[in-house]
Amino acid sequence: MFKGSSADIDLRLLKLVRKGDENAFRQLYESTYGRVALYLRRLVADEHTVENILAETYVAVWKGAAGFQGKAQVTTWIIGIARNIAMNELRKFKHFENLDDHFEIPDNSLADVELFDRPTLIQEALLKLSAKHREILDLVFFHEMNYPEVSALLDVPVSTVKTRVFYAKDALKEVLGNMGVGKHDL
Amino acid sequence: MTYRKDELRDKIPDYLNNNLPEQERSEFERSLSRYPDVERELLEFSKIKSSYAPIGDEMPSASEAVFQRVMKEIRAEKKAPVVSRKAGFFDGVRDFFRPVFVSSRISWAVAGVQMVVILILVASIPHPDKYTTLSSGPSGVGRGKTLHIVFASETREMDIRGILNGIEGTIIDGPSSQGLYTVRIKENKDIVRVLEELKKHKAVRFAEKGFDDTLK
Numbered sequence: 001m002f003k004g005s006s007a008d009i010d011l012r013l014l015k016l017v018r019k020g021d022e023n024a025f026r027q028l029y030e031s032t033y034g035r036v037a038l039y040l041r042r043l044v045a046d047e048h049t050v051e052n053i054l055a056e057t058y059v060a061v062w063k064g065a066a067g068f069q070g071k072a073q074v075t076t077w078i079i080g081i082a083r084n085i086a087m088n089e090l091r092k093f094k095h096f097e098n099l100d101d102h103f104e105i106p107d108n109s110l111a112d113v114e115l116f117d118r119p120t121l122i123q124e125a126l127l128k129l130s131a132k133h134r135e136i137l138d139l140v141f142f143h144e145m146n147y148p149e150v151s152a153l154l155d156v157p158v159s160t161v162k163t164r165v166f167y168a169k170d171a172l173k174e175v176l177g178n179m180g181v182g183k184h185d186l
Numbered sequence: 187m188t189y190r191k192d193e194l195r196d197k198i199p200d201y202l203n204n205n206l207p208e209q210e211r212s213e214f215e216r217s218l219s220r221y222p223d224v225e226r227e228l229l230e231f232s233k234i235k236s237s238y239a240p241i242g243d244e245m246p247s248a249s250e251a252v253f254q255r256v257m258k259e260i261r262a263e264k265k266a267p268v269v270s271r272k273a274g275f276f277d278g279v280r281d282f283f284r285p286v287f288v289s290s291r292i293s294w295a296v297a298g299v300q301m302v303v304i305l306i307l308v309a310s311i312p313h314p315d316k317y318t319t320l321s322s323g324p325s326g327v328g329r330g331k332t333l334h335i336v337f338a339s340e341t342r343e344m345d346i347r348g349i350l351n352g353i354e355g356t357i358i359d360g361p362s363s364q365g366l367y368t369v370r371i372k373e374n375k376d377i378v379r380v381l382e383e384l385k386k387h388k389a390v391r392f393a394e395k396g397f398d399d400t401l402k
Contacts, residue, residue, distance in 0.1 A: 022257070029253055034245035041246075051252055058256040122237035141231070142238040144203040147196070162196060169230060186230045 006031065010074035017065040029058055032075050035143060036082050042138055043086055043131060053089060057082040072149050079143065080153045122186070125175040133168035140165055189217040194224050201228070202235050330370040331377050332358070332396030333384070337365060341389040349387050353380045368396060 010031055016024030036057065040050045060081050068077055126134050139145050139153065151158040173186050189197070194217055200206050201214050218225050333355065337346055350357065350369060359368035371380055377395060384393040 026253065029256070030248040033248035033252075037246045037249075038241065051249070054249070054252050055255045055259070058252070059259050062256070062260050118233065119237035119240060122234060123241065126234075126237070137234060138238075140199045141202065141235040142241060144205070146200060146203075146205060165199070166195075166227075169227075169234065172234065173230075186233055 007073045007075070011070070014065055014068055014074050017062065018068075025062060028061070028074070032078050035075055036078055039079050039138065039143065040082055040086060042127075042134060043083075044089070049089060053082060053085050056085050060085070072152060076143075076145060076149050076153060083153065121176065121179065121181055122172070125172055125179060125181075128175045128179075129168065129171055133164070133171050136161065136164045137168050137172070188220070189213065191221050191224060194218065194221060195227065198224075198228050198231050202232055330373050331375065333369045333371060333377070333380065334392070334394050334396055335367045335369055335384060335390060336392035337367070338389050338391050339365065345389055349384065349389065353383060355380075366392075 010028060013024045013028040013031070017028060033054070037050065037054060040053055041047070044050050044053065057078065061078055064081070068074070072080075126137060129137075136150065136154075139150050140147075145153070147158045147161050150161045154161065156164075169186075176186055194214065197206065197210070197214055201211065206214060218228065337349075346367075353369075353371055354375070355369040355371045357367055358370050360366050371377065381393050381395070384390050
């Protein structure tokens with residue numbers, strides 16, 4: 001078993017995958033699956049589609065391991081592959097999650113809201129954001145990517161990433177307000 | 187060193203994700219007190235970040251089913267025969283010339299070689315040291331003297347043969363579109379006499395020395 005940070009281990013595994021090492025590929029799959037799957041689940045509504053995208057993503061990882069240039073962490077690179085495949089799927093089937101259909105918050109939800117703790121409320125509000133805003137907050141604060149990494153992943157300038165993060169926060173405050181939570185409670 | 191307001195805002199994610207070096211982190215915290223609005227934004231983002239903690243705890247474990255699908259596809263592609271067809275003659279020719287079409291450098295080299303060949307061919311064309319006319323044609327070829335004769339249009343072939351036999355002449359060219367015959371007579375024949383004899387015949391409209399003989 002390798003020693004070192006998770007990112008270092010992934011990199012070493014990927015180097016073995018380049019040589020066709022199936023055991024290393026399994027370890028890399030197990031090491032990165034959770035983050036990639038979570039990213040996709042918050043982007044695509046249908047679980048079956050998520051699994052298809054995951055399978056396609058890891059086949060692409062196996063085939064494209066030699067093309068990894070080391071500009072970002074291995075997990076970021078894999079999420080980038082998954083995102084591209086997901087976007088193609090979304091263009092085909094329009095599977096973008098419409099969470100308003102799933103989470104109908106009643107108008108007098110203030111009482112219910114009080115039953116939840118703040119992190120749960122924020123997560124519910126996040127799920128009501130547009131996919132674009134939710135994605136940027138997920139990437140920065142959950143996947144802990146820095147601005148240049150997000151910029152490379154989304155193929156937008158760093159300045160756009162910065163702006164989008166702050167717009168997303170404002171949008172989140174707005175949603176929380178609509179849910180009966182004071183905007184200033186964020 | 188203290189950070190400007192915009193620098194401070196840009197560093198909020200790195201600060202919350204613990205990606206700032208210790209010195210920058212201290213500097214960030216020190217600068218924060220100067221900008222209460224940035225401090226408030228930091229607090230908001232920190233609440234957003236905290237909200238992700240439960241999600242991290244629910245990280246999905248790797249699906250064996252998906253992995254098996256992936257491996258099945260990878261192995262199937264490994265086993266898939268490489269489709270290829272036998273290269274034919276034209277494939278060989280095409281492959282041979284492909285660099286010419288792909289590389290502009292080679293194309294220019296080929297054009298240069300063609301130009302050199304053309305110049306060599308032009309330079310090697312023989313330049314005759316005397317002019318020839320259309321009437322001279324092949325009449326000067328072979329031994330003997332040549333005559334140009336035009337017979338009347340109604341003259342029969344049999345009569346033409348008779349006249350030519352009389353001078354022991356041989357048709358070497360003609361008749362042209364104007365009815366001109368080029369006739370060779372023996373070297374030892376007196377051409378002036380032959381011409382006089384020819385001109386006696388009513389069937390002969392024109393009889394003169396051949397062009398080459400005129401020059402002699």
